[in-house]
Amino acid sequence: WDLAVATQRDEAALVLFGIDAAGRVRELARLPTGLDDIYGVCSLRNAAGRFEVIVNDKDGRLRQFEVMREQGLWQAALRREFRLSSQPEGCVVDEASGWLFVGEEDRGVWRLKAAADAPAQPELILPLGPLLHADVEGLAIYRRGAQRLLVVSSQGNDSYALFDAEPPHAPRGAFRIGLNAALGIDGASETDGLDVTPVNLGA
Numbered sequence: 001w002d003l004a005v006a007t008q009r010d011e012a013a014l015v016l017f018g019i020d021a022a023g024r025v026r027e028l029a030r031l032p033t034g035l036d037d038i039y040g041v042c043s044l045r046n047a048a049g050r051f052e053v054i055v056n057d058k059d060g061r062l063r064q065f066e067v068m069r070e071q072g073l074w075q076a077a078l079r080r081e082f083r084l085s086s087q088p089e090g091c092v093v094d095e096a097s098g099w100l101f102v103g104e105e106d107r108g109v110w111r112l113k114a115a116a117d118a119p120a121q122p123e124l125i126l127p128l129g130p131l132l133h134a135d136v137e138g139l140a141i142y143r144r145g146a147q148r149l150l151v152v153s154s155q156g157n158d159s160y161a162l163f164d165a166e167p168p169h170a171p172r173g174a175f176r177i178g179l180n181a182a183l184g185i186d187g188a189s190e191t192d193g194l195d196v197t198p199v200n201l202g203a
Contacts, residue, residue: 003028005053005067007038014041014053016067016074029074033063040103040193042139044093044114052079052116054100056088062102064116082120084110090138090193094148094165101150103136109152111169126152131161131174138194141165151196158189 002019014031035057043053056062060083065076089103093114100114109126128134133156142149148165162172179187
């Protein structure tokens with residue numbers, strides 16, 4: 001089975017779900033984070049193959065937990081904590097390179113090593129500019145073969161900016177998702193979280 005994780009804002013908790021081979025979903029656990037107003041979340045499998053989750057708070061704090069099962073009980077152990085100066089939003093880990101990308105609404109996209117034992121030294125790599133308009137929101141990694149792109153929701157102009165996932169993170173353009181009633185396609189605007197897949201999901 002697979003694991004999925006979400007944030008439960010009323011409880012400031014991580015909610016862990018199990019998904020079996022038939023696609024059935026069941027809640028496994030609710031794990032406290034110690035944060036006050038949780039917001040964005042992302043996950044990774046670390047170098048040892050263990051499951052880790054990164055969650056942030058509106059006050060700028062980010063916490064990185066290792067999620068594990070001990071004697072049949074799920075628990076989350078805090079491995080690292082750091083802070084941005086204002087509200088973080090989405091985050092994503094490029095496991096191929098080991099980079100963690102974090103969006104900050106009014107600043108842009110930060111990068112640091114995803115390993116929990118690495119120094120927490122965020123570097124602003126994609127500031128607001130022609131392709132990124134505040135608020136910076138969801139982030140995702142598009143993978144197809146050897147190609148990896150960082151996709152960023154630019155909420156301020158209802159678009160999605162594309163950058164190379166590898167340094168120096170060259171811009172690759174931007175696009176919008178418009179309404180096409182004839183094809184039954186709804187438009188997308190003011191996007192918060194997002195994810196991408198190269199897989200054809202069918203009609």
